[in-house]
Every structure is written in C-alpha cells, then in structure tokens.
Amino acid sequence: MKNIHFHKYQGAGNDFIIIDNRKGTFDGNDTTLIEHLCNRRFGIGGDGLMLLEDHPVHDFTMRYFNSDGGEASMCGNGGRCIAAFAVHKGVVSNPDKFSFMAVDGEHLAEYKSGIVNLKMIDVNSVNKENKFTYLNTGSPHHVCFVDDVAKTDVYNEGKNIRYSERYQPDGTNVNFVQFKTGNEIKVRTYERGVEDETLACGTGVVASAISAHLKKPSFSEFDIEVLGGKLKVCFEPNSEGGFKNVWLEGPATFVFEGTIEI
Numbered sequence: 698m699k700n701i702h703f704h705k706y707q708g709a710g711n712d713f714i715i716i717d718n719r720k721g722t723f724d725g726n727d728t729t730l731i732e733h734l735c736n737r738r739f740g741i742g743g744d745g746l747m748l749l750e751d752h753p754v755h756d757f758t759m760r761y762f763n764s765d766g767g768e769a770s771m772c773g774n775g776g777r778c779i780a781a782f783a784v785h786k787g788v789v790s791n792p793d794k795f796s797f798m799a800v801d802g803e804h805l806a807e808y809k810s811g812i813v814n815l816k817m818i819d820v821n822s823v824n825k826e827n828k829f830t831y832l833n834t835g836s837p838h839h840v841c842f843v844d845d846v847a848k849t850d851v852y853n854e855g856k857n858i859r860y861s862e863r864y865q866p867d868g869t870n871v872n873f874v875q876f877k878t879g880n881e882i883k884v885r886t887y888e889r890g891v892e893d894e895t896l897a898c899g900t901g902v903v904a905s906a907i908s909a910h911l912k913k914p915s916f917s918e919f920d921i922e923v924l925g926g927k928l929k930v931c932f933e934p935n936s937e938g939g940f941k942n943v944w945l946e947g948p949a950t951f952v953f954e955g956t957i958e959i
C-alpha cells in the first residue's frame with residue numbers, strides 16, 4: 698500500500714486531480730491507477746489528472762491524463778488549473794507571468810486573484826464543412842451550431858460523432874454552440890476520454906469561439922457561457938489564414954487536498 702497526496706482544482710466546473718510529481722514517484726504509465734483515481738465512486742473523482750514535473754527551461758512540465766487513464770492531448774482548463782496550483786505552491790518564478798511545457802508545446806500563463814489567462818497554440822488549419830467545423834486547438838474538436846444547447850442531447854449526439862467513421866481511430870471532442878447576442882455564445886461539450894459531457898472544455902471553447910468568428914468575423918473575442926461558469930477567448934488572424942495570440946481566460950479554483958491510500 699502507498700499514500701498519494703493530491704490536490705483537486707476546477708476550472709468552470711471541469712475538474713482535475715493534480716499531483717506534484719517533481720520527485721518522479723508517480724508512474725504516469727499506470728493507466729489503471731489513474732482511471733481509479735478519477736473514478737467518482739471508488740476514487741477521488743475528476744475529469745482528468747495532471748502531473749506537475751520539472752522542466753529544464755520552463756517553470757514546470759504539465760502531463761495530462763483523461764479520466765479513462767490515458768495520457769492525452771492538451772487540456773485548456775487543466776492548463777489553467779495547474780497554473781493556479783503552481784502559483785499557490787510557489788513553483789513559479791514570477792506569479793504574474795510564467796511559462797510551462799505541455800504536450801502541444803510551451804504555454805504562457807498569467808495569474809491574478811484566482812483568474813488564469815492561458816496562451817494556447819496557434820491554429821493554422823480549420824476545416825470548414827457545410828454543417829460543422831473541425832480544428833485542433835491543442836485537442837481535436839468537432840464544432841456544430843444549434844438553436845438551443847439546452848435542448849440538445851449532448852451525450853448521445855456527441856457520442857455518435859465522437860465514434861463516427863470520420864474520426865476513427867483517434868476520435869474527437871464534440872462541441873454544440875448557440876449564438877446569444879453580440880459576442881456571447883453558449884457551449885456544451887462531449888469530451889473524448891471522459892466519454893461524457895463535461896461542465897466546460899477549454900480547448901473546446903477555443904475551437905467554438907474560432908468557429909463562431911468564421912460566422913461573425915467582426916468579433917475576435919468571445920464571452921462564453923458553459924454549464925460550469927463563464928470563460929473568455931480572444932485571438933488574432935495570422936498571415937496564413939489561421940489564428941495566433943489565442944488566449945483562454947477564466948477561473949481556476951482550489952477545491953480540496955488530501956491523501957489517498959492505494
């Protein structure tokens with residue numbers, strides 16, 4: 698038996714287990730353990746788990762795992778939460794502005810009073826189809842627009858798209874977007890690797906905001922309502938028809954810490 702010390706954080710309701718693994722004692726290859734820890738009945742519970750590890754140049758390295766236990770692509774809300782954790786634990790050199798390495802590259806982060814603004818990767822390829830948009834914002838996202846997200850069967854419709862032939866073998870996350878007034882949108886997301894709807898998806902709202910910009914090009918900053926709260930995304934067009942200076946801003950909140958014996 699061994700004890701694992703952990704912290705729980707949530708970003709707009711997308712919740713994560715964070716483990717300080719700078720001593721390298723946690724085995725990131727133990728898929729079964731990670732799935733167990735994320736289980737909301739038999740473990741701690743979470744949409745995902747993150748390991749904070751050392752990095753030779755940046756303030757730290759972020760490793761992200763979905764609740765199915767598999768190491769995954771970038772998690773925007775997870776990035777915001779591990780940034781807040783790093784500030785709270787004094788891991789970063791300058792709490793106002795610092796950087797970390799993740800699976801999709803370097804991320805700048807700014808922290809102020811519980812709000813984290815996270816720089817995301819540039820988006821250089823947007824596949825605009827008739828009824829949906831497909832793009833990668835650190836994770837792959839299918840984005841479609843609906844009249845009313847509250848009346849959308851996110852689980853079943855999202856699951857069907859996630860497992861559809863088009864996205865084999867890796868699958869995709871699926872976002873349903875509703876325009877409100879001006880630059881306001883509502884987003885609900887079915888998340889790959891969680892295999893359910895989450896209360897927010899950071900890379901998903903970035904993908905949704907870029908897709909909304911393609912329909913409303915006068916806006917390059919969007920206020921986004923998700924089930925778990927509110928997020929903000931801004932970006933600039935780049936010279937290749939894609940997008941740069943992509944930022945995801947919102948709350949990242951400590952919930953509790955503990956030790957679990959496994």
Ligand SMILES: N[C@H](CCC[C@H](N)C(=O)O)C(=O)O
Pocket residue numbers: 711744745763769770771772773774775836837870888889890891897898899900901
């Ligand atoms: N489930 C996603 C990764 C986490 C994305 C989400 N939690 C976010 O905030 O970006 C995937 O496997 O592509």
